[in-house]
Amino acid sequence: MFNLDKLLRDNIRALVPYSSARDEFQGEAKVFIDANENSLGSPLTRWYNRYPDPHQWKVKEAVGKIKGIGPEHIFMGNGSDECIDLLYRAFCVPGKDNVIINPPTYGMYEVSAHINDVEVRRAVLLDDFQLDLVHLETLVDEHTKLIWICSPNNPTANSMKRQDIEVILNNFPGLVVIDEAYINFSRHRSFIQELSDYPNLVVLQTMSKAWGLAGLRVGMAFASEAIIEVYNKVKPPYNISQATQELALKALDEVGQVNDMIRSLVELRERLSLELSALPVVITVYPSDANFLLVKTENARGIYEHLLREGIVVRDRSKVELCEGCLRITVGTEKENADLLKSLSAYEPKAHRPSGQT
Numbered sequence: 001m002f003n004l005d006k007l008l009r010d011n012i013r014a015l016v017p018y019s020s021a022r023d024e025f026q027g028e029a030k031v032f033i034d035a036n037e038n039s040l041g042s043p044l045t046r047w048y049n050r051y052p053d054p055h056q057w058k059v060k061e062a063v064g065k066i067k068g069i070g071p072e073h074i075f076m077g078n079g080s081d082e083c084i085d086l087l088y089r090a091f092c093v094p095g096k097d098n099v100i101i102n103p104p105t106y107g108m109y110e111v112s113a114h115i116n117d118v119e120v121r122r123a124v125l126l127d128d129f130q131l132d133l134v135h136l137e138t139l140v141d142e143h144t145k146l147i148w149i150c151s152p153n154n155p156t157a158n159s160m161k162r163q164d165i166e167v168i169l170n171n172f173p174g175l176v177v178i179d180e181a182y183i184n185f186s187r188h189r190s191f192i193q194e195l196s197d198y199p200n201l202v203v204l205q206t207m208s209k210a211w212g213l214a215g216l217r218v219g220m221a222f223a224s225e226a227i228i229e230v231y232n233k234v235k236p237p238y239n240i241s242q243a244t245q246e247l248a249l250k251a252l253d254e255v256g257q258v259n260d261m262i263r264s265l266v267e268l269r270e271r272l273s274l275e276l277s278a279l280p281v282v283i284t285v286y287p288s289d290a291n292f293l294l295v296k297t298e299n300a301r302g303i304y305e306h307l308l309r310e311g312i313v314v315r316d317r318s319k320v321e322l323c324e325g326c327l328r329i330t331v332g333t334e335k336e337n338a339d340l341l342k343s344l345s346a347y348e349p350k351a352h353r354p355s356g357q358t
């Protein structure tokens, strides 16, 4: 049923990828004068005058050890955003193919589709923020190439039911992309271990959240070797810089420290959730599998502006479908959360004055 070759755009199937100097010669040598680098060095350390490993093998080995998967199943992008964009470029014919998203969800799936002139079909989540499989099925046609599933989902913070995702994986002949940017904060298992069962599965993760490295721009895609080969064919040759590779490698050595942060953030999240729930302006704090909370309030815009005046920035999601009245609040430090709660307790909705009265 699943045929990767058929799914590819014709121009990508026929593409002869760029061959870099480091693709054409790998190994040890006395003199490297094959890549037009600056042989004298650079104002920084000597190392940076050389092009980086185009396939980031050391970083992939380290990631693979942590995730329990071989490096040939890993693609690294300049943030998840690059992992997202390259799927459109490899699989979706502009003006002809379409993809399905499940809103409210992460905005880049749609923006990237628009950049690539690809139609976006929307299977809005059910009231409990779960996938609407019945609606989703009606949107699929022969030009549907990708289905985007964000789990845990941004901004609703919940995980999608595993069984629902499996139904899609088992029945959709295109690619199913599961964005697990927040998986480390969740009790649910990653789908990475399921890759051998599903040739149509792509799992996205990132170093921007649990790893605390949003500034480095490191996204990861996990998939079959065949899909990773497609990624490698279309990616810019040196998409992860030498500095980024070195820093990522250093961070990956500190998995224990990251696990400690994850535990702390989950603890802080649960405490913040309880404390927010007790506030009169808060209607609901939705359960969260992420490092943020979706909070339904009496007056999202008013509270948002009040917090801004206090120097606290949250995300106003109240205009987003299913998120009326909602603010999205990232779990802060203990002190930041305390400041937030203090400011929220001080919020007074403007006293309602019936018209005609002075």
Ligand SMILES: *Cc1c(COP(=O)(O)O)cnc(C)c1O
Binding pocket: 078, 079, 080, 081, 082, 106, 150, 154, 179, 181, 205, 206, 207, 208, 209, 214, 217, 218, 219
């Ligand atoms: C934050 C986030 C990402 C991370 O994007 P990067 O480009 O890797 O920083 C990916 N997906 C979702 C749903 C996110 O919320």
